[in-house]
Amino acid sequence: MGDGLPRLPDVQRGYDVHFTFNGDSIRARAGETIAAALLAAGRRTLRHSARSGAPRGLFCGMGVCFDCVVMIDGSECVRACVTPAADGMIVTSVSA
Amino acid sequence: MTSTELLVVGAGPAGLATAIESAKAGVRVLVVDDNLRPGGQIYRQLPAEFEPTLPLRRKADFRNGRALMAEADAAGVELRLGSTAWGSFEANVMEVASPAGPERIRSERTVLAAGAHDRAVPVPGWTLPGVFTVGGAQALLKNQRVLPGRRMVIAGVGPLLLVVASQLSEAGVDVVAVVEPASRWAALSILPALAHEWPLLADGIRYRTSLMRRGVRWMSRAVLTRIEGDQEVTAAIVSRADERWRPVPGTERRFEVDAVALGYGLLPSLELARVCGCAVEYDAGQRAWRPIRSVHFESTVPGTFVVGDGAGIAGAIVAAQEGRIAGLTVANQLGRLTLEETDRRRAPYLNRLLRLDRCRRAIDRAFALREGIFDAAGAATIACRCEEVSFGDLAEAVQDGADTPAMLKSFTRAGMGPCQGRMCAASTTEWLARRTGQSIEALGLPPAAPPAKPVVSLEALAAE
Numbered sequence: 001m002g003d004g005l006p007r008l009p010d011v012q013r014g015y016d017v018h019f020t021f022n023g024d025s026i027r028a029r030a031g032e033t034i035a036a037a038l039l040a041a042g043r044r045t046l047r048h049s050a051r052s053g054a055p056r057g058l059f060c061g062m063g064v065c066f067d068c069v070v071m072i073d074g075s076e077c078v079r080a081c082v083t084p085a086a087d088g089m090i091v092t093s094v095s096a
Numbered sequence: 097m098t099s100t101e102l103l104v105v106g107a108g109p110a111g112l113a114t115a116i117e118s119a120k121a122g123v124r125v126l127v128v129d130d131n132l133r134p135g136g137q138i139y140r141q142l143p144a145e146f147e148p149t150l151p152l153r154r155k156a157d158f159r160n161g162r163a164l165m166a167e168a169d170a171a172g173v174e175l176r177l178g179s180t181a182w183g184s185f186e187a188n189v190m191e192v193a194s195p196a197g198p199e200r201i202r203s204e205r206t207v208l209a210a211g212a213h214d215r216a217v218p219v220p221g222w223t224l225p226g227v228f229t230v231g232g233a234q235a236l237l238k239n240q241r242v243l244p245g246r247r248m249v250i251a252g253v254g255p256l257l258l259v260v261a262s263q264l265s266e267a268g269v270d271v272v273a274v275v276e277p278a279s280r281w282a283a284l285s286i287l288p289a290l291a292h293e294w295p296l297l298a299d300g301i302r303y304r305t306s307l308m309r310r311g312v313r314w315m316s317r318a319v320l321t322r323i324e325g326d327q328e329v330t331a332a333i334v335s336r337a338d339e340r341w342r343p344v345p346g347t348e349r350r351f352e353v354d355a356v357a358l359g360y361g362l363l364p365s366l367e368l369a370r371v372c373g374c375a376v377e378y379d380a381g382q383r384a385w386r387p388i389r390s391v392h393f394e395s396t397v398p399g400t401f402v403v404g405d406g407a408g409i410a411g412a413i414v415a416a417q418e419g420r421i422a423g424l425t426v427a428n429q430l431g432r433l434t435l436e437e438t439d440r441r442r443a444p445y446l447n448r449l450l451r452l453d454r455c456r457r458a459i460d461r462a463f464a465l466r467e468g469i470f471d472a473a474g475a476a477t478i479a480c481r482c483e484e485v486s487f488g489d490l491a492e493a494v495q496d497g498a499d500t501p502a503m504l505k506s507f508t509r510a511g512m513g514p515c516q517g518r519m520c521a522a523s524t525t526e527w528l529a530r531r532t533g534q535s536i537e538a539l540g541l542p543p544a545a546p547p548a549k550p551v552v553s554l555e556a557l558a559a560e
Contacts, residue, residue: 008241008267010152014145031143036240044225044328051484055327057225059481059519061232062137063130064213064365066514066550067223067481081235082131084143 004042019089028085035061035068035080046070046080047093069094100126100174102426103190103203105181105368108136110404110415111209112164112173117423117441119171121432126201127168128179128192130549133239135161136211137231138412140239157238183546184372188399193551205399205426208369209419212362212405216519219472221323222358223481230359234260243269245355249332251275251320254361254463255300255411262303264357265310272351273313275334277341277469280316282462289458292451319343321472323356332356342468360465362409363522369406370544373397378537381460382409384522385541392425392442393418401426410456417445417452470526479527480520482513490524491531499532501525502542511542514550
């Protein structure tokens with residue numbers, strides 16, 4: 001886990017939204033994707049691969065590569081790069 | 097089942113332009129798009145909850161996007177976002193996964209405007225967190241206004257490389273090197289063709305001078321050969337490149353960075369067109385497959401059109417002209433415009449395309465990939481990210497007798513994961529072609545099967 005990446009100051013973001021990622025509390029702003037909020041919080045590793053356990057993060061950033069897949073609320077796999085963070089969301093890593 | 101006269105898949109410049117022209121002629125148009133905001137990769141608008149400051153609002157891509165959406169709105173185009181078109185089992189019926197659930201949309205005509213994605217060329221370390229495609233780094237910056245890294249190397253080739261390097265640098269990323277295997281003269285060779293498209297020329301010059309002003313190092317005839325890091329990116333290794341773009345031994349340079357963006361141009365997103373039965377042909381100039389189309393962009397499936405970058409990479413301006421032409425052609429086929437009127441309205445767009453075609457061919461020539469770029473990957477390098485298949489695994493399969501992309505896929509599972517080969521198929525086929533001495537054209541493509549985007553397999557993934 002490194003330092004969070006900067007949010008640029010040239011937009012006014014939405015209200016605060018809180019979700020958890022693997023149990024840790026993450027603060028996002030309304031409108032932010034799960035992936036952007038996690039990068040801004042210094043979390044670049046979103047999961048470990050099924051076969052070799054290698055760390056994976058955001059790659060294509062446009063919903064094509066499926067590397068950033070995470071599970072939300074224990075039931076649904078989504079692409080973190082195109083899915084907005086929502087208040088109370090429980091985000092966990094998948095091993096796929 | 098929903099019914100409409102024209103179904104457009106994709107709300108980028110090509111799809112919206114199609115929709116606008118058809119709707120203005122009185123055709124009932126429905127546009128579906130996988131994303132939550134319209135505009136495609138280039139004109140995507142910020143999330144609704146974001147309030148941009150004035151300088152950001154004035155940026156050309158946001159402005160052009162807003163104008164296009166206002167035009168679509170005024171023309172009465174219906175837009176459904178967050179809706180993924182993934183296949184078609186019956187002529188004129190599209191299967192769509194929408195937020196409300198699965199949906200079938202029947203239409204008299206269909207226009208596919210699915211866009212493109214980065215061509216990622218594998219290098220050791222390219223699966224580490226902190227490695228992005230060039231388009232991915234740009235999407236994060238443009239749509240979320242979050243930096244992809246603090247210190248970055250940007251590697252690849254083509255116009256997007258220049259645009260994104262300059263945007264990242266302006267946003268405050270310390271871009272320590274832009275690494276391009278093409279020679280420094282490649283970009284200059286485009287200039288004569290751009291003479292009639294001065295806004296493009298002006299953009300190019302503006303981006304270059306911006307990078308020079310910031311002292312960003314532009315390394316021509318250089319290639320990214322390795323990305324290092326234990327858990328996340330810590331360094332990028334760059335070598336000089338020879339004429340064939342192969343790394344020159346003994347010329348390695350190490351840059352300590354926390355992120356890397358890589359992209360060797362774009363590839364058309366052909367999956368949906370192929371699933372719908374559109375025949376494709378190989379474009380050697382772009383080193384990519386594209387749908388076979390009539391002069392008005394109708395595919396080999398009557399009533400189904402393919403427009404924009406999803407039919408061959410040419411950028412947003414070409415995409416918009418193609419969309420306008422297809423939209424008018426649909427209106428004519430549905431009896432809303434006479435042939436005379438259709439010809440009259442199509443003429444300016446066709447003329448513009450003729451002029452743009454010169455630029456496109458000059459850009460294709462200047463940045464045509466050379467095979468050395470595929471030399472950076474070793475036996476241990478991951479070829480298929482989804483299924484974690486290495487080039488060594490592919491070599492074993494070839495030894496066992498796999499000699500076509502389809503066999504390679506079924507022997508190793510490379511290309512069977514959720515990205516469905518979008519990230520690996522082009523480079524594994526390049527590898528196979530060199531390995532077996534066959535041409536890419538002769539090797540062909542593995543058969544296409546629905547879903548064109550994994551709407552179903554995600555649930556299966558969740559069950560694991």
